[in-house]
Amino acid sequence: MAPQDAATPPVPAPAARALSGVEALKQxxxxxxxxxxxxxxxxxxxxxxxxxxxxxxxxxxEQYDRDTATERKQRGEEKEYNFMLRVRMPGGILTAAQYxxxxxxxxxxxxxxxxxxxxxxxxxxxxxxxNLKATAAAINAALLTTQAACGDVVRNxxxxxxxxxxxxHARLVADAKLLSARLLPASRAYHQIFLDEPDTAASGxxxxxxxxxxxxxxKFKIAIATPDDNTVDVFAxxxxxxxxxxxxxxxxxxxxxxxxxxMTHNRKDTYPRAASILGFVAADQLLPAAExxxxxxxxxxxxxxxxxxxxxxxxxxxxxxWVKAELIGTxxxxxxxxRPMPPIAVPDLLGWHDQGDGQLWLGVPLPSGRIVDTATxxxxxxxxxxxxxxxxxxxxxxxxxxxxxxxAPAHRGAIEQILRGHGVALSExxxxxxxxxxxxxxxxxxxxxxxxxxxxxxxLVEIFEGLLRRHGLIEERIxxxxxxxxxxxxxxxxxxxxxxxxxPGAYAIYVGGDxxxxxxxxxxxxxxxxxxxxxxxxxxxxxxxxxRAPGEGFGDFCHRHGxxxxxxxxx
Numbered sequence: 001m002a003p004q005d006a007a008t009p010p011v012p013a014p015a016a017r018a019l020s021g022v023e024a025l026k027q028x029x030x031x032x033x034x035x036x037x038x039x040x041x042x043x044x045x046x047x048x049x050x051x052x053x054x055x056x057x058x059x060x061x062e063q064y065d066r067d068t069a070t071e072r073k074q075r076g077e078e079k080e081y082n083f084m085l086r087v088r089m090p091g092g093i094l095t096a097a098q099y100x101x102x103x104x105x106x107x108x109x110x111x112x113x114x115x116x117x118x119x120x121x122x123x124x125x126x127x128x129x130x131n132l133k134a135t136a137a138a139i140n141a142a143l144l145t146t147q148a149a150c151g152d153v154v155r156n157x158x159x160x161x162x163x164x165x166x167x168x169h170a171r172l173v174a175d176a177k178l179l180s181a182r183l184l185p186a187s188r189a190y191h192q193i194f195l196d197e198p199d200t201a202a203s204g205x206x207x208x209x210x211x212x213x214x215x216x217x218x219k220f221k222i223a224i225a226t227p228d229d230n231t232v233d234v235f236a237x238x239x240x241x242x243x244x245x246x247x248x249x250x251x252x253x254x255x256x257x258x259x260x261x262x263m264t265h266n267r268k269d270t271y272p273r274a275a276s277i278l279g280f281v282a283a284d285q286l287l288p289a290a291e292x293x294x295x296x297x298x299x300x301x302x303x304x305x306x307x308x309x310x311x312x313x314x315x316x317x318x319x320x321x322w323v324k325a326e327l328i329g330t331x332x333x334x335x336x337x338x339r340p341m342p343p344i345a346v347p348d349l350l351g352w353h354d355q356g357d358g359q360l361w362l363g364v365p366l367p368s369g370r371i372v373d374t375a376t377x378x379x380x381x382x383x384x385x386x387x388x389x390x391x392x393x394x395x396x397x398x399x400x401x402x403x404x405x406x407x408a409p410a411h412r413g414a415i416e417q418i419l420r421g422h423g424v425a426l427s428e429x430x431x432x433x434x435x436x437x438x439x440x441x442x443x444x445x446x447x448x449x450x451x452x453x454x455x456x457x458x459x460l461v462e463i464f465e466g467l468l469r470r471h472g473l474i475e476e477r478i479x480x481x482x483x484x485x486x487x488x489x490x491x492x493x494x495x496x497x498x499x500x501x502x503x504p505g506a507y508a509i510y511v512g513g514d515x516x517x518x519x520x521x522x523x524x525x526x527x528x529x530x531x532x533x534x535x536x537x538x539x540x541x542x543x544x545x546x547x548r549a550p551g552e553g554f555g556d557f558c559h560r561h562g563x564x565x566x567x568x569x570x571x
Contacts, residue, residue, distance in 0.1 A: 017304035022053055026152070026214045031187035031206050032057045033199075040133050040193070045081040047129065057153060057215070058190050059086045059146025060132060063125075067444040083127045084445065085135055086149035090180035091159035091173055092120030092396035094144075096387050099394045101142035103371075103384050109135040113380070116369030116400045118438060118490055119221070120232075121149060121156045125445055136194040147190040152216040154183040154294065158223040158232040161397045162349055163405045165357035167248035168226070175224055175241070179290055183222075185211055210291060210298075217301030218309035220294060221260070227342040231349065232398050233491050233517040235259050235274040238311045239293050241286065244339055252282040254338050257293055257323070258315035261488025264307050265502065272493035273312040274520045276320055278327070279335040292331035296323065344516045349403060350427035350435055352412065360412060361405040362392075364419065365427055368439045368454040369400030382422035386415055400438060432477040433468060434461050438491065442484025442501065449484035451501040456530065457482055460499070463534045471545040478554050479515055482507075493521050496555035497537070502527045509536065511558040511566070521555070522563055539570045 025034070032054055039051045047055060052062050065080040072079060087102065094102070102122055106114050111126030127135050136146050149156060159176035163169065186208050191197035208215070223232040224241045234240035240256035259275030281289045297311045300318070315323055327333040350363035366379070373380045383402070386392065390411050392404035407415065419426060427435055437460075440446070442453035460482060468474045479495035486508075492498035494517045498510030506529050510521035528536050544557045558566055 019303050020306055022152075022306060023214055023217075023303045025050055025053055029054055030189070031208065031213075032185065032189040032215075033187075033193065036189075037193045040129065045078065045129055055083075055150075057148065057151030057185070058194065059088065059136070059149035060084060060127075061150060061447075063445045063447060065444050066447075066449075081129070082125070083129065083132050085124045085127050085132065085139075085146055086117070086156075087122040087124075087139055088145050088147060088149040088156050088180065089121060089396070090157045090176040092161050092398075093173065094122075094394045094396070096391045096393050098142045098144060099387050100384065101138070102144075103380070103387075105135060105138055106371075106380075109138075113370055113372035115441065116366055116371070116396045116402065117156075118369075118398055118400060118440075119156050120158050120161065120396045120398055122396065125441075133194050137196075140195055145190075146194075148184050150219070152218055152220075153185055153211065154179075154216075154220045154222055154290075156180070157183075158221075158237070158398060160225055160229040160231055161395045161403060162229050162231070162347060163355055163361050163395055163403060165355045165359075168243075168245055168250075171250050172224055172226070172243060175243075175286055178287065179222060179224075182287055183210065183290065183294070185215070210294060212298060214303070216294070216298055217303045218306060220297065220311070222290065225344075228345050228347065230344045230346050230517050233494055235518055236261055236488075236491050236494055237275060238297070239290060240275055241289075242341065244280075244341055250283045251339070252280055253286065253289070254280055254341060255289055255293075255335070258312040260310045260312045261491060261493045262310065263486045263488070265486050267307065270307050272488055272520060273316070274494070274518070275312075276315060277338045278320075278324060279337055280339045281333070281335060285334060289333055289335075292327050292333040295331050296326055300326075344518050346516050348427075348435070349397060349399075350401060355405065358409075359405075360407045360409055361395075361403050362407060362412075362415060363397075363401055363403050363427060365425065365430060365435055366401050368441075368457050370454070371402075376423055377425075378422040379424050382419050382424050385418055389418075390415060399436065431465055431468075431474055433465055433474075433480055436477065437461050437480045437482070439482040440484060440489040446484065448487060449501060451484050451504045451506065451530075453482045453484035453490065453501065460530075460533065464497075467534045467538055467541055471542055473541070473545055476554065477515060491517070494519070495521070496553065496558075497521075499533065505530050507533065509533065511537075511540075512555055512563075514555045514559070515553050519555075519559065524558075524563055524566060536570065540566050543569050 034054045039047045061084045069079050109127050109131045110124040115123040157176045157180040159172050192199045221237045222239045223234045223237040225232050225234040226243050236259045241253040244251045255278045256275035261272040263270040300314050302309045371380045395403040439453045439457040442449035480497045481490045481492040482499045483490045483492045484501040492500050494513045498521050500508040502508050506527045509525040513521035548557045
């Protein structure tokens with residue numbers, strides 16, 4: 001459990017400062033339109049800086065191939081610009097037909113791959129500017145959208161992916177879909193730019209009842225969990241709902257707020273933060289609670305410094321008591337004291353499972369969430385054949401894996417045969433470390449990456465497996481999370497071990513979180529070369545193998561000893 005923050009006296013509102021440039025852009029953009037329609041239709045491989053910032057609200061980031069940039073510059077050539085396009089899909093849920101439509105688009109407009117995000121979405125990479133509109137329109141034709149998948153709005157709403165066919169799961173799915181639909185921007189900009197909906201002279205004056213004319217100060221992330229299924233890492237989100245049931249009856253939600261892992265190296269006033277438990281709201285208060293917390297962030301978030309614009313800084317600058325009082329008094333939320341709940345847990349969803357309705361689901365591990373064919377593993381082809389032949393509905397997980405649901409037991413053998421025939425490793429072929437390792441894309445596509453993440457995941461997992469094997473821990477469930485920069489997209493500041501890109505080829509090491517995701521890690525080392533990561537941690541792992549308490553996880557062991565004692569173990 002994340003501890004409740006200590007009571008703090010109210011803090012005066014910070015003095016007004018000049019708005020950031022992005023705030024001015026949002027204000028003047030005619031509700032996110034700007035000149036995007038003309039830019040996307042115009043020549044060239046790029047959009048303007050304003051276009052770059054507005055595209056985020058419509059689900060896209062402009063990128064370039066960082067592997068080829070230096071060489072092309074030396075030849076006097078332009079960088080290889082392209083775009084990432086992200087699908088908004090609450091709870092990670094797709095139908096078989098929708099999955100096949102996305103798979104087809106990966107060839108038609110993308111780089112022949114799909115990538116599952118740690119927020120249960122799907123990303124296309126390598127889309128050129130001239131195909132961006134057509135790709136978004138094709139996604140919309142599959143009854144999906146990229147609207148608000150990025151930008152200063154509520155992004156994809158996460159929910160526990162475990163597809164048990166019971167009243168509890170049905171309610172959580174309905175909750176995620178409700179929040180996703182009701183928290184979209186009211187602006188018709190997306191539909192007019194990408195779907196050719198007619199624009200009108202008055203469209204720029206649309207009323208945004210929740211977001212207002214400048215939307216939120218920064219991105220806003222929501223997750224829904226249950227105590228026995230925190231696969232979404234609810235404490236890493238700006239707003240979390242932990243659903244509490246009595247039998248199949250939903251009693252309500254313990255409300256969490258102020259989580260967020262983005263930070264900036266060398267700025268001590270930016271930091272990762274685990275969400276605080278604010279209290280409890282009744283079952284019929286899901287949407288009012290979301291709107292109240294979003295409104296509080298809209299009205300109080302820092303609009304002068306985007307690096308300190310997340311809700312977590314409002315909580316820390318103003319105090320938890322002030323936040324609760326504002327939610328109750330200003331935003332009229334019926335916030336009650338938090339309810340007791342069982343310990344938070346994270347189940348293993350990979351492998352074969354009974355759905356509870358006579359059908360099965362199969363959790364298929366996807367290294368770094370990348371669905372692609374290689375010379376040795378034809379993963380994308382295998383998944384396409386399975387979905388075409390047997391029609392399972394995929395669910396994407398926060399661990400970047402896929403659950404193939406609604407499988408008839410009679411099809412189990414044939415599906416396994418297809419996967420193995422295409423070289424796909426199943427969960428039983430992998431160590432626990434490999435099953436739970438996460439990595440962000442980093443190089444060559446992410447403009448923020450300081451070093452590698454996805455491309456070093458496999459070798460890092462292999463050498464960490466060697467370390468665990470040497471100390472009799474190969475079956476130990478340990479979460480390893482890798483990012484190429486400090487922004488924590490693979491949730492590196494929770495879990496057992498976080499490897500955070502510091503400079504090219506070197507990483508900071510974080511330990512001391514817990515596998516269930518309820519506690520932050522702490523920094524153990526500031527800068528360690530990639531080839532020294534395992535050697536640096538080996539003395540601590542050896543002591544853990546020898547001296548841990550019964551049932552104690554690696555993160556718990558590190559938390560119990562603290563940084564000074566762990567460093568003394570290393571010597």
